[in-house]
Amino acid sequence: MHERPNHSTEKREARLAWAFVLPALSVVALIAIFPLLWTFWESLHVHDLRMPWRGNPFVGLENYREAFTEPRFWQALGHTLFFTAISVALEVVLGLILALALNRAYRGRGFVRVLVLLPWAIPTVVAALLWRFIFEERGIVNAALINAGAMDGAHPLVWFGHSLLAWTPVILADVWKTTPFVTLLLLAGLQNIDSTLYEAARMDGASPWMQFTNITLPLLKPALLVVLIFRTLDAFRVFDLIYVLTNGGPGTSTEPIALYTFTRLMNNLRFGYGSALSVIVFLVTFLLAVVYIRALGVKLTEKPQ
Template sequence: MKRTTYTAWKFLLPAMLVVAGIVGFPFIKTIYISLFNAPLIAYTQKAEWVGFKNFIYAFINPSFMGGVFHTLYFSLLSISLNILLGVLTAMLLNQKFFGRAFVRTLVILPWALPTVVNAVLWRWIYNPTYGALNALLTQLHIIQNYRDWLGSAGLGTMTMVVLADTWKNYPLVTILVLAGLQMIPKEIYEAVKVDGANWWNIFWRITLPGVRPALLVALVLKTIDGLRVFDIVYLMTSGGPASATKTISFYVYQEAFGFLRLGQASAFSIINVTIIFVFVIFYIKFIRSEGVSG
């Protein structure tokens, strides 16, 4: 027994060390700094202990709370769309049709496109005066005038950003779900059909349980990606219009590099991590209690 423990640790240790050193240590430092009024560049002043002041500031600051809201909106919308489109396309690709292998390959293309390219591409497509989306929709007579797709101060702009992000990312969900679908034995379908189950019943009783493991993976990954989203917003809207697309990560970045308040930025990022943790712990509990089996 002792020897196994020794081997177990020996195999585990290198990875643990790397992760602890490169993420763990800086993160503990971040927690520590969040309790200080710490200027980013410490030439002129020294850090001053402020306790939880930075956290209190975060919770009473309407801009930052707006950022929390935008982040949650981005995540929820992007998770729903990813899963909805992922499941639908997977079910479509599980049907028999001409050129199926080709389409299955095609579907993976957007996922392989680098995020930077995707962001720039969609910003270009959405452009209010010469964007391809405007041109397409007017030429098809769906809209009369060119529209400002990234110009709405409500949730409209964020929705457009989510659509651009989803276009790139849902294929991963598709291939996960598709693989899940392929593992469901055909005999089961035949069996329930004999029972006279309708389409909806089949979907709930067989299809969904069959792909649930894949969906849970997609859920966890998309939640993490969504709650810490930065790149696509930074590149597409730089937070505008009127701060309607600033996310938590954006505020962390702004505090650190714009306002040079490292303590405040650290507090913001701790809040971000906490939110992600809450979600993921919930999922993990869920996965364990349901005893998922593939």
């Protein structure tokens, strides 16, 4: 047997590697890239199932122009960004506090960890219904407010009838439900931090706050990034929670972009226009992910050093 030059082996191995991942790549192409391209193609047509007499003509970017000139689209986008910013901020802060607390060694820690996870385990639709009952006219919240004398019992507050107040149950429900997820990821991140670093810091006389800002936060960055990406993208695509809680009402005051897209696509059966909306949602979420990765300066695929 002759030994071949090194670079040739490498080339061959690279080819072999490509051959090995080819099946996986084609599956990805089939279930991710192909539907994406198809959706984009659809978005350039009228394709209205309910009005077959309009045919299925190619209209270029007309659907996008319609979306960008439609006030309801911009409102829905605004609602989504509002919801995302507030709920993700609350979740990350609360999740971090909980994770720090759970990271300490104390008796019954395992039990508390399970307890914290419970809301995450409840299906979103069920959780949404729970919060709907809690905030209904005769729900617990109003009963408590009336008992405390903060509300007139004859005219209880109709949370779901006010355009701003209706956000309260929506955001609370989301924070309640997804903070455990944030906690879990951050807790995993915390446990990866070498405890000797803290010992050394204490020796040097660093205050707990200095330890937090100089050791915990920088080393938690990758975990935080993952949390932020996951949560932001999830929150941006929020659908089921709001669908059950407010159905976008009152009027369209709590309608997120996903619900608006769903209405156009599934209720109005406007496949072309709905596809254009889907493409816009995809582009925005993609952009958000890129921004995060740039801003936090971490590479997701980077090997831990």
